[in-house]
Amino acid sequence: MTSQETHPEPALTQGRDWFKSAVVYQIYPRSFADSDGDGVGDLRGIIGRLDYLSNLGVDVVWLSPVYRSPQDDNGYDISDYRDIDPVFGDLDTLDELLDGLHARGMKLVMDLVVNRTSDEHAWFKESRSSKDNPKRDWYWWRTPRGGIEPGTPGAEPNNWGSAFSGPAWEYDQASGEYYLHLFSKKQPDLNWENPEVRAAVYDMMNWWLDRGVDGFRMDVINFISKDPALPDGPKADGMLYGDGGPHYICGPRIHEFLQEMHQEVFAGRDKDLLTVGEMPGVTVEDAVLFTDPAREEVDMVFQFEHVALDQEGGNKWRPKKLLLTDLKKSLGRWQDALGERGWNSLYWGNHDQARAVSRFGDDGQYREVSAKMLAAVLHLHRGTPYVYQGEELGMTNMTFGAISDYRDIEVLNHHREATTHLGHTDAEVLAALAPLNRDNARTPVQWDATRHGGFTTGSPWIVVNPNTNTINAAAQVEDPESVYNFYRRVIDLRHTDPVVAHGDFTMLLPDDEHVYAFQRSLPDAELLVLGNFSGTARTADVGVPAWGDAVQVLGNYPPDAGLRLRPWEVKVFRRAV
Incomplete structure (x- = not known):
């Protein structure tokens, strides 16, 4: 326990800059808390843990998708934006969660996934039904390349690869055309060039804000503007597909679209809202524009530069040693660039990243002290810090023994492609997957030392880390020297000392x-x-x-x-x- 001093009056927490002294907590609902014993976390489980979050001191809860979904990508494939998937609950329970958060002085930010939908969304079903359907142009449909048999490799409209392995195009036998999917083939990309698409998205966003939610974390929002010509991307040696990123990362109309979104959804509302743009591949220069308050686009961006430093060529399946000098250079550059205009988001981990203490700290002998060190270093930067569920307990990466233990579509697709088409052995692929796979962060929150860590009374959808016997909330909440209570002190410092926020x-x-x-x-x-x-x-x-x-x-x-x-x-x- 360190010495403390009396701090000045709390930093500014209301008005346009309220989020500068705020801390956001991300909940990945499938893995947070299961209330009904079906092995999957749900809204009722979250409601049962609101006092835990309030005690931690966080100001905002970011809720990963709970919309109706076939769950091809654990909810990031949405089939109905205005309903809750039964696995998580229903709209009445969502309203109860919202009321519970507001009663405790916390805000709720929903995940907005509008670069793509599920292929089971009503919009796509109409679009797919015929070339003449009014919603055909709501998605990216293109004819096969000439001279190549449709549906065979090479016939795709361009050479782009999907983020989840394989080509970024899926052939539709009925219409003889391909549709674009930058992620799973069950996640077709919306065509934001069509003003009807944008109007429908803005109407949906307004519906949620009118319901009482306090903003959105916007999934890969800088992918929504694509070069309409959809040209081929550069192709590295040994790669099966080209990199389409130059043609859709921060595309030609992205600033226009975000400014339009602000005007149609956020402008004129008399409550403190939060807009966070997840933007893979965003540059510092673009981030300054995105987050400049005068431009009215988003409050802050999620950038990925610092979480690619331990990967060869940005390939997460080729991990390398992280150099602290590289980390300081990267984070320092973002601090400097957004020092006068704009704002940083601060994070070590989330549902797409490995566990922070395993990646940046020491999850063995020095797990507790390194988890605390990482918390203080991150949270005391200039920006809004994010705590990913379990991070406040010092939860670690999971050791998965076989490919059958994994649940993440990204992992499963990569394993299949690497063993089938790239000539790698199962052992080689599993070794490469271990450090940075997304399932590391998706094992259930460890609430206590009972069976399944107190997450569920049933069989969990993904295995619980066996170290729940020693790393769990029940053992930490009442321990003043725990990782959890250190997080409380770090969060309190941001709330009470203006020099941290401003x-x-x-x-x-x-x-x-x-x-x-x-x-x-x-x-x-x-x-x-x-x-x-x-x-x-x-x-x-x-x-x-x-x-x-x-x-x-x-x-x-x-x-x-x-x-x-x-x-x-x-x-x-x-x-x-």
Whole structure:
């Protein structure tokens, strides 16, 4: 337990900048809490854990998709945007959840998945029914390449590959044309060039806001504008398909579409809303435009640069050692770029990433202290921090023994393609999958040490990590030294000290391979944050002797004097200016 000091009045929490002192908690409903014993998490399970979230201190809950869905991609394939899938509950239960959050001073942000729908959505069923259907142009339909038998490899309208392996086109035998799907073949892409599509999406968004939700996290929203010519993408040696990214990542009309969305959905509403754009491949320069308040597009973006640094060529199935200097260079660049205009989102993990402590920390001997260090370093950057369910407990990656243990469509498709078409053995593919697969983050939340971790009384849809015997909420909530209660202190620091929410950011020791150091500053106060990303004691030579008289306000070891850091230690100092 470290020494604490009395902080100034709480930072600005209302008005246009309310989210700068807020903390968001992501719930992946399938894996959060199961109330009815069917092995799948549900809305009623979340309602039963609202006091847990309130006690943690978070301000916003981001709810991954609970809409009606065939569950091809665990809910990110939506068949009805205005209904709840029975596996999760119903609209009345969603309203009850919303009321419960609001009663506790928390907001609800829904996942918005509108680059694509399910192929079982009524819109696509009409579009697919005939070439003359009025909704045919609501999706991307194209004829086969000339001279090649339709439905055979190479006949696709272009060479783009799907994010879930295979081509990005599926042949429709009945109409003799292909439809575009950047993800699963059961997830056809909407054609945002069609104004009727945009109007239908905005109407749906307004329906949810009128119902009381507080904003949207927008899935791959920077993919909605595509080059209408759909040209081939560059193709690397040894790859089966081309990279269509240059033709749909932050495409030609993306800023126009987001500004139109703001005007049609968000403008003029008299409540504090949150809009977050998940944007794979977004550049710093584009992010400044997307998040500039004067442009009225989105409040912040999710960028992926820092979570690609441990991958060869951005290929998650070719993991490599992460260099701390690369991490500091990346995050520091985003801090600098959005320092005057715009805003950062801060995260280590989510439903698409491996567990933070296994990836960036030490999930063995130093699991608890490294999980705490990661929390403090991340949350004390400039931006809005996100906590992914279980991260506040220091949950770790899962060891999956066989491909049959996996549930993620991305993993299953890659394994099939790599073993069938690329000549890799099962053992080789499983080894490559282990560190960064998405199922690492999708094992159920570990509530206690009982069977299945207290997640369900039935058989869980995916295996519970066996370390729930030692890593669980019941053991941590009442333990003042737990990872959970450290997260509470970090969150409280953002809420109560304006320098965390509003201070300038200065990276220190950019070339140090082990110590992450930075300073946050306002005219009347400064914070110094020091994190040791190694299992060996280090000294942070920040070259500022005046910090010797500062007060340590946060740490994950018993406090001691000076700037020497024990393994995976974090120290946060505050001084008045």
